[in-house]
Amino acid sequence: MRERNAAWFVRRAVLLVLGLVWLIPVYLLLVNAARPSTSYDQSKIWTPDTHLGLFDNIRQGWDSAGLGSSLASTFLYSIASPGLAVVLGAMAGFAIAVLRVRAGFWWFMLLFGGTVVPTQMLLIPLFLGYSSTDLYDRRGGLVLIYLAVSIPLAAFVMRNFFTGVAYTIFEAARMDGASIWRVFWRVYLPLALSALWAVFILEFAFIWNDLLFGLTLSQTDTVRPVMTALSSLSSAYGGSTIPVVLASGLVMSLPTVLLFLGTQRLFARGLALGQF
Amino acid sequence: MSAPGAPAVAAAGARQAPGATAPGARPGRRRGRGNWTAIGFLSPAALVVALLLYLPFLYTVVLSFTKYDGLSSPQWVALDNFRKFFSDPALGSSVRNTLMWVVGTTVLPVGLGLLIALLSFGIRGGSGFRLPFMLPYALSGAGLGVIWGFILQDGGAANDVLGALHLPGAHTDFLQHWPYNTISMIVAWTWQQTGVNALLFMVGLQSIPKEPLEAARLDGAGGFRLFRSITWPLLAPLTTVVVGLALVASLKTFDIVWVTTQGGPGRSSETLAVTMYRDAFVSGDYGYGSAVALVLTLTTAAVTLAYLRRQVKTREGLG
């Protein structure tokens, strides 16, 4: 019994200590984002300022970067692209794992290989292609590229998810006369709902934070995603002070943080539901 | 900071443990009409990926055999760029740093993620204990570069903390000298990625069936022995996935290095992806940069292929 107690204690102690270490950078972020814009001093980064400057900093960053005009389209990209990606990824995973397409491994590699190509090198050819197809500076164009970069992960997760689902389910449904599409849409997709959510959340976070595609493939303020505006705050030529940069970054991470925290339970539980 | 799928997000999902109920007989490979149906399900995803990721990359492949400044028309130079790349004096350090990243990120964030998952699995308030590790992923993007600048710079927060604890390193200029710069950036990356890996391992732990664990417990196994003989083997498929994805991400390490040191000082912390960006975009030598990109991509593809092939074999052997 004593041994149990020792283990009980050690487990929590290790987690607590490591957790506190992990929170140090978060602490620095919060303390310095909350400092009034003009009272930042490198030698005092550990000490909170007595005056709360957080909201002024946010307002200042918001105004000078013009963050507001980008929000609507950023939400569109971060929701529409992963939403489509999980469906297309699930279809691909279903084809490989359940329908057992021939050369399934190579189909899988074809999709997953999308993560292997270096993103930076895609920008210019994509811009050229987008220009000649009138996708440049279109919200649809951005949804499309974000969809493409989201598919590999979605396909990977869904393939592995469906591999674990008993094949008898497929057979039973087919026996009842359901079409393959119906089996997928009505049986497999609902089964995978939580896994779909998990992929969606991770890809939401990625797209929300993307800068490169947004900068290269759009020009209008209302089409460009929010990170393109946010990044202008940290520049040698007229950039903002450190507290403003941090506070604006903080407020722009809120949607991701909220989505992430709000779904954390679902997340852990959801992925595990794939057992049959 | 990283491409989706690249860092440590992985296939979780359901896994059959050895000895668990068989998932039902599988049909043979599809033939004829059945296979076409399967291809129909695959093709939207495949088409999007091919058109938006592979097709643009083809442009890079072609450019890698040319000299191109982005303005005048590209001139065919055959293998010159590759020759130049393999004789670049900084290539050695670039490869060395990339290898450090590969080893570092497949050990640290994966190992710590596993530790945190194991420790917090099944305890009351486990998700509360995991919260600090999850925050960095949600916060990624703006601000993190600034914060890690605070911490790692000369006389920065890391020096403060080490000094206060009377540990060595209080006066080390972490970003100024190799290997400290690469190592300290791997630490920063570990901070960001551990939580996601922990979460994936949690999922893996939850999908382990209870029966073998109970049986082993009844046999008197516990603690490390239980982990080694039961948990670890059952977790293996997921571990392979997490490690495999960490491999892809580490071979392509770019953002964190570019934001923190730009590969310096004196190119000492450059990775292959930084070399690629530097040559293509900073020097405006797009042909040469494309050649670096091609070498990097082929290497990453080969490593990924080897890994995933193994993973699939493991699974088929089990299933």
Next chain:
Amino acid sequence: MTLVATAALALTACGGNSGSANKSELKLYNDKGAWKPFFQQLGTMSKSQIGLSVNPVGYTDENTYQAFIKASLRTPNKPDLFTWATGGQLQDLISTKQVADTSSIWSDGIDKGYLPKNLEPYFTFDSKQYCVPLNVAYWVMFYNKKDFAAAGITTPPTDWNGLMADAAALKAKGFAPFYQTSILFSFVWFQQLLIGTDPDLYNRLATGKAKYTDPGVVAVMQRWKSMIDQGLFADPGSKEQPADQMKSGKTAMTLLGTWFNTSLVQAGMKSDSDYGMFVVPNVTTGASKTQVAFESGPLCSLAKAPDPAANTKFMKWWIQPDAQSTWANSRKDVSANPKVTIDDPALNTVAQAATGDQVTLDNRYFDATPAPILTAALDAFSGFLADPSSYQKQLQTIQQAADEYWKSN
């Protein structure tokens, strides 16, 4: 597939891509993303004065920006107006024959006194002018007045020995005399010491007529190293913003372009009372005039721009005092137009000095040096700052890149 296609169709309907000639709104592509509010202010002003509004499209990463603009020349999505860099970058761009000739704007501007004669050469290729100055900045020394007072310095130095003596006095009081960084702006002191010693060598270096391993260049590196050895610089590995270092007073002097004034004001410092500026004296008295580095971002238009006439109209408006006064003073920076009065007296004084008869302007190293050599040089200088004794090796590394470049250009 239908899903994607429908979604794509539905979504291409939104988003704006204005086309056709006779524009009333111009897009101004720029790599100075943080200047967005200032561009917008000017856009509102030009709309009311000449009926042309201007909207900035800002980038923050110069490298991606340049790659993007180059690529856009081959597409129908050509920018209306865009910013660029002087030196080799501008020359390369002009050699494509796609940039609009602005000779008439220049001759008219010089006649009216709107554009300074001494900037003209940097915008001239084959005796024609291209683009107009978007901004101009002189590289001068900003100094913290409290630190100077604490070290017993009453007036800024007027010669090199004076500067060194002041630096020593500041160091004795515990201040870091000069700001220095190993990221991006690692070239600043190389540039200053070289133009202050041998401006001719500086220019020959930029055009491949001299080598980085020449004795004159080596001597400059040795001087720089000896200044580092004397402890005259702040830590180059600090990531603390130069404005913050100046504000806390920990660093007494910062050598940067006059745009740095914007950052000091934002950090909450007051010009003239908290800090001042002076032109850095030459190291040696060899050159008859004081050498000052300057930078100017060209504002360019394409010959085949969507509406070339509108662009010309805007650029003519842009250089005149009314527009320039707002542009400079809202950013707390100087203007390329000599007729503009700068509200900030300290800035005005230093701008007068930099454009006066006693000064020769040298194009900033960052713009004067061809990109592949610059890339190697910035890395080499940062390597030097991490290990000052390595200067010989670093110069050789730069020269290798230079040899490679000049072989084929």
